[in-house]
Amino acid sequence: MNQIHFMNTLLKTTGLTKSFDSPEKVVDDVSFAINRHEIFALLGPSGCGKTTTLRIIAGFEQPDSGEVVLNDRRLVGNKSFVEPEERGIGFVFQDYALFPHLPVIRNVMFGLKNVPRKQREEQALEVLCMMGLREYRDRSPFELSGGQQQRVALARAIAPTPELLLLDEPFSNLDAVLRNSTRSEVRSLLKKAGMSALLVTHDQEEALSFADRIAVMNEGRIEQIGTPEEVYYRPRTRFVAQFLGTTNLITADAIGPSALTEFGRVNLDRPAEGRVTLSIRPEHLTIEKPNRNRDNYLGEVVSKDFKGHDITYRVRIRARECMVHTDNRVNFNAGDHVNIRPLEAAVVLEEPNVHLETAKSPG
Amino acid sequence: MLTKIKDIFRIDNLPAWYFLTPAILVGVSVLVPLLYLIVRAFDADPDLSMELVFRRRNLELLYNTLLLAVSTLLVGTLLALPMAWITTRTNIPGRKALTLLGVLPLAIPGYVMAYALLGFTGANGTLAQLFGIELPRLSGFTGALTAISLYTYPYLYLNFRSALSGIDPSLEEVSRSMGYRPRAVFFRVILPQLRPAYYAGALIIFLYVLGDFGAVSLMRFETFSYAIYLQYAAAYDRVYAAWLALMLLALTSTALVVEYRLLRGLFFHRIGMGSEKKASMIPLGPWKWPAYIFVTVLVLLSIVLPLSTIIYWMIDAFDPQQLTGLRRALTGSVSASAPAALLATALAIPLAYNGVRHPSRFTRGLERIAYLGYATPPLAFALALIFFTLGSVPILYQTLTLLIVAYALHFLAEAIGPVRSSLYQASPRLEEAARSLGYGRLKAFFLATFPVMRNGLIVSAAFVFMSAMKELPITFLLAPVGYETLAVNVWSYTAEAMFAEAAPYALVILLFSTLFVGLLFAKEWAQR
Numbered sequence: 001m002n003q004i005h006f007m008n009t010l011l012k013t014t015g016l017t018k019s020f021d022s023p024e025k026v027v028d029d030v031s032f033a034i035n036r037h038e039i040f041a042l043l044g045p046s047g048c049g050k051t052t053t054l055r056i057i058a059g060f061e062q063p064d065s066g067e068v069v070l071n072d073r074r075l076v077g078n079k080s081f082v083e084p085e086e087r088g089i090g091f092v093f094q095d096y097a098l099f100p101h102l103p104v105i106r107n108v109m110f111g112l113k114n115v116p117r118k119q120r121e122e123q124a125l126e127v128l129c130m131m132g133l134r135e136y137r138d139r140s141p142f143e144l145s146g147g148q149q150q151r152v153a154l155a156r157a158i159a160p161t162p163e164l165l166l167l168d169e170p171f172s173n174l175d176a177v178l179r180n181s182t183r184s185e186v187r188s189l190l191k192k193a194g195m196s197a198l199l200v201t202h203d204q205e206e207a208l209s210f211a212d213r214i215a216v217m218n219e220g221r222i223e224q225i226g227t228p229e230e231v232y233y234r235p236r237t238r239f240v241a242q243f244l245g246t247t248n249l250i251t252a253d254a255i256g257p258s259a260l261t262e263f264g265r266v267n268l269d270r271p272a273e274g275r276v277t278l279s280i281r282p283e284h285l286t287i288e289k290p291n292r293n294r295d296n297y298l299g300e301v302v303s304k305d306f307k308g309h310d311i312t313y314r315v316r317i318r319a320r321e322c323m324v325h326t327d328n329r330v331n332f333n334a335g336d337h338v339n340i341r342p343l344e345a346a347v348v349l350e351e352p353n354v355h356l357e358t359a360k361s362p363g
Numbered sequence: 364m365l366t367k368i369k370d371i372f373r374i375d376n377l378p379a380w381y382f383l384t385p386a387i388l389v390g391v392s393v394l395v396p397l398l399y400l401i402v403r404a405f406d407a408d409p410d411l412s413m414e415l416v417f418r419r420r421n422l423e424l425l426y427n428t429l430l431l432a433v434s435t436l437l438v439g440t441l442l443a444l445p446m447a448w449i450t451t452r453t454n455i456p457g458r459k460a461l462t463l464l465g466v467l468p469l470a471i472p473g474y475v476m477a478y479a480l481l482g483f484t485g486a487n488g489t490l491a492q493l494f495g496i497e498l499p500r501l502s503g504f505t506g507a508l509t510a511i512s513l514y515t516y517p518y519l520y521l522n523f524r525s526a527l528s529g530i531d532p533s534l535e536e537v538s539r540s541m542g543y544r545p546r547a548v549f550f551r552v553i554l555p556q557l558r559p560a561y562y563a564g565a566l567i568i569f570l571y572v573l574g575d576f577g578a579v580s581l582m583r584f585e586t587f588s589y590a591i592y593l594q595y596a597a598a599y600d601r602v603y604a605a606w607l608a609l610m611l612l613a614l615t616s617t618a619l620v621v622e623y624r625l626l627r628g629l630f631f632h633r634i635g636m637g638s639e640k641k642a643s644m645i646p647l648g649p650w651k652w653p654a655y656i657f658v659t660v661l662v663l664l665s666i667v668l669p670l671s672t673i674i675y676w677m678i679d680a681f682d683p684q685q686l687t688g689l690r691r692a693l694t695g696s697v698s699a700s701a702p703a704a705l706l707a708t709a710l711a712i713p714l715a716y717n718g719v720r721h722p723s724r725f726t727r728g729l730e731r732i733a734y735l736g737y738a739t740p741p742l743a744f745a746l747a748l749i750f751f752t753l754g755s756v757p758i759l760y761q762t763l764t765l766l767i768v769a770y771a772l773h774f775l776a777e778a779i780g781p782v783r784s785s786l787y788q789a790s791p792r793l794e795e796a797a798r799s800l801g802y803g804r805l806k807a808f809f810l811a812t813f814p815v816m817r818n819g820l821i822v823s824a825a826f827v828f829m830s831a832m833k834e835l836p837i838t839f840l841l842a843p844v845g846y847e848t849l850a851v852n853v854w855s856y857t858a859e860a861m862f863a864e865a866a867p868y869a870l871v872i873l874l875f876s877t878l879f880v881g882l883l884f885a886k887e888w889a890q891r
Contacts, residue, residue, distance in 0.1 A: 058795070059798075059799075059801055060795050060798075079592075083798070083803065083804075084795070084798040085799070085800075085801045085803055085807070086800050087799075089799060090799060090800075091795065091796065091799040093792045093795070093796060095790065095792060097790060097792035097793050097795070097796040099793060099796075099797075099810075099811055099814075099815075101814040101815060110800055111799075111800030111801060113801055113802070114801070156796075156800070157799070157800075160800060160801065166799075179854045192649070196506075291845055292382075327407060
């Protein structure tokens, strides 16, 4: 870790562990760091411990062990505990938790208690304007739509200009259309304000499009941390590969830079030897008319799922079924004999045997 | 030390001290007086104690108390079950109004009902004066049974009604399709499902009969409660009174344990997701007239009779001079009940908060103790408080403060319900949001949760206020000498057969308790 990187770190968690009533750990040795001005996402299925991690950082839960440091200030760990109200961390709740007895403007003013009384309203109004909520200032939270409530919750959280903003599935209560637009709005707002944020979500698409970096969590542990491209294109584990979109998991024998699979030799993203599990995304495969002279490995189209601008084929090759995602110019029908050709190198997965039982076959 | 306590009670998140302390204080204030009851009972030398415990009279009291309780239950069931069936499952016209009439008797406290029955029958009664029909004056077992049954049957009625309307009609349809006749379906499918509701209602009635003082004393039927009063107020035998109170407490505990045993494992929820549909209404057919007559007689006896008797006596001999007395009694009732309502609500907040937000054996235990204060027969509770104050804080004895505290502790259970449900409505996220915005625990509670609970708090205070307004036995034992309340005056005048003098007080009590029932009902209907 070089000096510049260290200076840039805003939040650092080390070895966070937490279990509730059962001995099973909800959060198991979770460590990651968030940089200044960075949007970081904790991504994982429900019950993976991501929300508990978030609540530990906010101070709503105490970890059994581990440490949280914000800006070189220890928030929890080594028997010290900073109360949530002393942390300077904003929190946007999944259900927004707007105060039902206060109008919008008073909700936003709520956190401005250190601002001189006279300036509170002005400052709150400023944030509301930024959110495009100016005309709703005197409404009660009940009179707002879901999207508006969401923005008020965000306004309330960022008005005191916290150093870090925590967002707990903030878009999950919005309908699909609103979700996409709100997401990009909020992202550009955070970026404009130069704020650091930690988002918790189970929606891989949301994490990929919203965050600068993603930590993928499963059963209390972080399986991989990286940029959206890294975790999508180069998943480290079977779980990450499958959780972020669909993929083909293939067992093959690797010999150095390539491996032999049912549909021929494929290049690997890193050299390997022996039995390996490969992940190859359906869109990194294509199918073509077989050339009798060259191709020994013939597949048969099992099904074709036409979705307009792209097509998903299921192709049976020997005993295996592969999913192939092509654009709509590649046109075959069920029963056609085809040849599968990889367009990208396959990703060699690490095999921690523990997760085998939870892995599902592609599709 | 603290970690050891934590281990014993398996507490992960102990509530903050300012919520924990008042809750513990409540627990102590309920339990310690009860301990004093025991201390006082064992005050006497062992021989005397033995003699007191094995007195023949105790057996008679036990017999009378149990006889009255069981009979009340029986009569209550015979009134409540048909009434509930008719108003939920048949096509009788005016079901909504009838439902209200089935609940309204709750507004007529047992001693007012007793007053009405006494003023109605006998040579001097309304019946004799208006219609020339002379019935012997009701008294003793029959009188007590009639008064208490007519007043308490709505508890069973309410439970039956909600159970009947909650039963999945598909179950009946399935049974019919499997070849059972409607009568068999009723006995084999419906009745068994009413069991939890029946036990719950029966417990309330049972505990009420054990604790009732007004009706049995006016009817001069000696149960434990009445005997405690006689020993304490007339015979001044406090040790024997303490023993009687302990026996009554033992009876109450037995009832609670039996109820717990009976209810264990009885969960009759709807199983499965099927759409919830309404049961079809059964045409009364040839049963139309019997049903009409049943409902009419019930309404006449439980509502029209007491109301018309009170109004008759009121008009018969109204003396404007009574207004001064009425004002004095009203002031007396309000100045004890209003502070008690505020105190009970204030104490209910930490109790409910600890139970909802920091659930553990310990906080649940504290909440249970509050319910114990409610289940304890009021005379026994009042006696315990007397012994306690005389023994450790004599300065409180015979003060308004003690009366207020006693009301608050006794009716605390009524306050906890609404406070608790309003707390469930206030998401814990609200407080967390306030804390993430820079407010400490206590401030976060008052700024974020408290305003949301407001309606629940108002309902709680109203419940306690109106219950305390009509409370009789605790007031009797604990009020300062010469302190007048509405309830005490109704009782005293009735006890001396001064029905006209009692009438205005009874009417004002009816007014308040009608408000109480209205509130109860408004809440129930709002939940639908």
